[in-house]
Amino acid sequence: MKGMRNVALTILLFCSSILVWEVIVRAFEVPTFIFPAPSKVAMALWRGFASGLYQKHLYHTLLETVLGFLFGSALGFFLGTAVALNRYVEYFFYPYIVMFQSLPKVALAPLIVVWFGLGLQSQVINAALVAFFPLLVNTMVGLKSTDEDRLNLMRSLAASESQVFWMLRLPSALPFVMAGLDVAMIFELIGAIVAEFVGARAGLGMLIQSMNFNMDVSGQFSVLLILSIVGLLLNRCILLIRRRILFWDPSEKERLERERITL
Amino acid sequence: MEAIAVKELSKLYLTRDGSVQALQQISFSVSEGEFVAVVGPSGCGKSTLLKILSGILSPSQGEARLRGTPIIGPRRDIGVVFQSPVLLPWRSVLDNVLLPVDVQRLGRDGHLKVAMDLLSLVGLEGFERRYPWELSGGMQQRVAITRALIHDPAMLLMDEPFGALDAMTREQMNLELQRIWLERKKTVLFITHSITEAVFLADRVLVMTPRPGCIMDDVQVKIPRPRALEAMNFPEFAPYVHSIRGRFNAKGMIDA
Numbered sequence: 362m363k364g365m366r367n368v369a370l371t372i373l374l375f376c377s378s379i380l381v382w383e384v385i386v387r388a389f390e391v392p393t394f395i396f397p398a399p400s401k402v403a404m405a406l407w408r409g410f411a412s413g414l415y416q417k418h419l420y421h422t423l424l425e426t427v428l429g430f431l432f433g434s435a436l437g438f439f440l441g442t443a444v445a446l447n448r449y450v451e452y453f454f455y456p457y458i459v460m461f462q463s464l465p466k467v468a469l470a471p472l473i474v475v476w477f478g479l480g481l482q483s484q485v486i487n488a489a490l491v492a493f494f495p496l497l498v499n500t501m502v503g504l505k506s507t508d509e510d511r512l513n514l515m516r517s518l519a520a521s522e523s524q525v526f527w528m529l530r531l532p533s534a535l536p537f538v539m540a541g542l543d544v545a546m547i548f549e550l551i552g553a554i555v556a557e558f559v560g561a562r563a564g565l566g567m568l569i570q571s572m573n574f575n576m577d578v579s580g581q582f583s584v585l586l587i588l589s590i591v592g593l594l595l596n597r598c599i600l601l602i603r604r605r606i607l608f609w610d611p612s613e614k615e616r617l618e619r620e621r622i623t624l
Numbered sequence: 625m626e627a628i629a630v631k632e633l634s635k636l637y638l639t640r641d642g643s644v645q646a647l648q649q650i651s652f653s654v655s656e657g658e659f660v661a662v663v664g665p666s667g668c669g670k671s672t673l674l675k676i677l678s679g680i681l682s683p684s685q686g687e688a689r690l691r692g693t694p695i696i697g698p699r700r701d702i703g704v705v706f707q708s709p710v711l712l713p714w715r716s717v718l719d720n721v722l723l724p725v726d727v728q729r730l731g732r733d734g735h736l737k738v739a740m741d742l743l744s745l746v747g748l749e750g751f752e753r754r755y756p757w758e759l760s761g762g763m764q765q766r767v768a769i770t771r772a773l774i775h776d777p778a779m780l781l782m783d784e785p786f787g788a789l790d791a792m793t794r795e796q797m798n799l800e801l802q803r804i805w806l807e808r809k810k811t812v813l814f815i816t817h818s819i820t821e822a823v824f825l826a827d828r829v830l831v832m833t834p835r836p837g838c839i840m841d842d843v844q845v846k847i848p849r850p851r852a853l854e855a856m857n858f859p860e861f862a863p864y865v866h867s868i869r870g871r872f873n874a875k876g877m878i879d880a
Contacts, residue, residue: 510710517678519698520727528726532714609713609755 397579406583414568419587421563425481425553426595429488434545436489437496438538444497445504446526458497466490467555474560484556484564491552492545496538503537504530536610539603546599550592625692627779627811628654628677633686635672645836646672649686652830652839654813659805661814661826663868669837670815674783677813678704691778700728703772703810705782709764711756717743717767718752724775735774742770745804762793769804779811786821795853798824806850820856823847823864831871841871 379399385391386398393401409415444451444458470487477483507530515525557566565584572580607613635647646669654660664670675681677688679698688695690702703724711720718739725735743752746766756764765785772780786794798821805812816822822829823845831841845864847855855861 508710510706510708511712513675513680514704514706514710515727516680516698517702517704518724518727519679519700524727528723529712532712535714609757611757 441500
C-alpha cells in the first residue's frame with residue numbers, strides 16, 4: 362500500500378519536473394542550441410533510434426566498456442593478488458604502482474590513440490586502465506586484511522598455504538573486490554567516453570562531439586540521457602552480482618534491510 | 625601413556641621494549657580422557673600455553689608432547705575451540721562443521737552423518753542449513769565445538785570458550801559441555817578465568833600465577849558426575865573455589 366503510494370509519487374514528481382522544464386523553456390523562449398525543451402530531446406531520441414544511429418554507437422560504447430571492464434579488472438585482480446601474496450612483488454612493484462596510480466589515467470588517452478589507433482582496441486585499453494587500479498588496490502587490501510582469529514583457526518587445522526588462500530583469504534577479500542568492481546564500473550564509462558573524445562570512429566562519446574560541432578544540443582541531451590541510463594544499468598548489474606556473492610556480508614545485509622524499509 | 629605431557633615449558637615474547645616472559649618453566653601432565661581446567665588471571669599466559677599446545681606458536685624452551693610425540697607444528701589430532709566462535713560467514717552451519725574435513729581431505733561423504741550426529745548432540749538439529757549470523761552467540765559456540773570434534777581428535781583444547789557469553793547461557797553451555805564430554809570421553813584442556821566454571825567442569829584444576837605464568841597449584845576436584853548446576857551450592861563445592869581463590873588472594877590478586 363505504502364509502496365504503491367511511493368511509486369505513484371515518484372512518477373508524479375518526474376512528470377511534473379519535466380512539465381516545469383518544458384514550460385520554462387517555452388515561456389522564456391530559450392534557444393534550442395542553449396537549452397532544449399524536453400519535447401525536443403525526446404524527438405532527437407526518437408530520431409536517433411529510428412534511424413539506427415544510436416544503436417550502432419551505443420553498441421560500440423557498451424562493447425568498449427564491458428571489454429575494458431573485464432580485462433582491466435581481471436588484470437587488477439591478478440596483480441593485486443600477486444602483490445598481496447608475495448613480499449618481493451610488493452617490494453619491487455608497489456612504488457611504481459603508487460606512482461602510476463596518482464596519474465589521471467585519462468591523461469594517457471592521446472598517447473594510447475597514437476599507439477593503438479582510432480579503433481576499438483584503443484578505447485578498450487583506455488577503459489581497462491581506468492578499471493585496473495580500483496581492483497588492484499582493493500584486492501590487495503582485501504587479501505591482507507584477513508581476520509587473525511580465522512587465520513589461527515586455519516593454522517590449527519594444519520591447512521596449507523593454498524587452502525588458506527582459497528578457503529579463507531579469497532572469500533574474506535570478496536567484499537573489497539566487489540567494492541572495487543563497483544567503483545571500476547562507474548569509472549569505466551568515463552574512460553571509454555574520454556577515449557572516444559580523443560579519437561574514435563564510433564561510440565556515444567564521438568557522437569556527442571560531432572553533435573557539438575553541429576550545434577545539435579538536443580541531440581547531445583538525448584545521448585547524455587542514454588549514457589546516464591547505461592551507467593545506472595551497469596551499476597545495477599554489479600549490485601545484483603554483489604548480492605548473490607556477498608549474501609553473508611554484514612554491509613550487504615544492512616543494505617537489504619534498508620531497501621526493504623524504504624520500498 | 626599421558627595424553628599431554630608438558631616439561632619445563634617457557635615462552636619469551638620479544639617486544640620493542642625488551643622481552644616479556646609469558647610462561648616460565650611450566651610442567652604438568654594430563655591423562656587420557658581427563659578434563660583439566662587451567663585457571664588464572666588475565667595475562668598469565670594461559671592463551672600462550674594453548675597456542676603452543678595447538679602448534680600455532682613454538683615454545684622458547686622445553687617441550688610439549690601429545691600422546692608421546694612432541695608438538696612441533698599444527699597437528700590434525702587436536703580440536704581447538706577459541707574464545708570467539710570464529711565461524712566463516714559464507715559457509716552454512718554444516719559447511720562450517722565440515723571445515724576440518726575439507727582442509728584435511730577426509731572425505732565429506734563419510735563425515736556427513738558424523739556431522740549430523742554431532743549437531744544433534746549439541747542440540748542444533750535442523751540448523752545445518754542456516755548461516756552463522758542467523759544464530760545466537762551460544763549456538764555459534766556450539767557450532768565451534770562441533771567443528772572441533774568432527775575429525776575425531778584425540779584432544780580438545782578450549783580457550784575461554786564461554787567467556788563472551790552471558791551468565792545464563794554460560795551455565796547452560798557448561799552443562800552441555802559436561803554432557804558431551806561424558807558421552808565422548810575426549811581429553812580436554814579447558815582454559816578459563818572463572819574459578820567456579822573450572823571447578824564445576826574439571827577433574828583437575830591447574831592454578832596459574834600472573835606473568836610470568838607458572839603453575840602454583842594442582843587441585844583434584846572429587847565431586848561425582850554428572851554434576852548438576854545445583855552442585856555449585858553443595859557443601860563440597862565451596863571449599864574448592866575457596867581454596868583456589870585463597871591462592872590468588874595470597875598473591876595479592878583479585879579475580880572473578
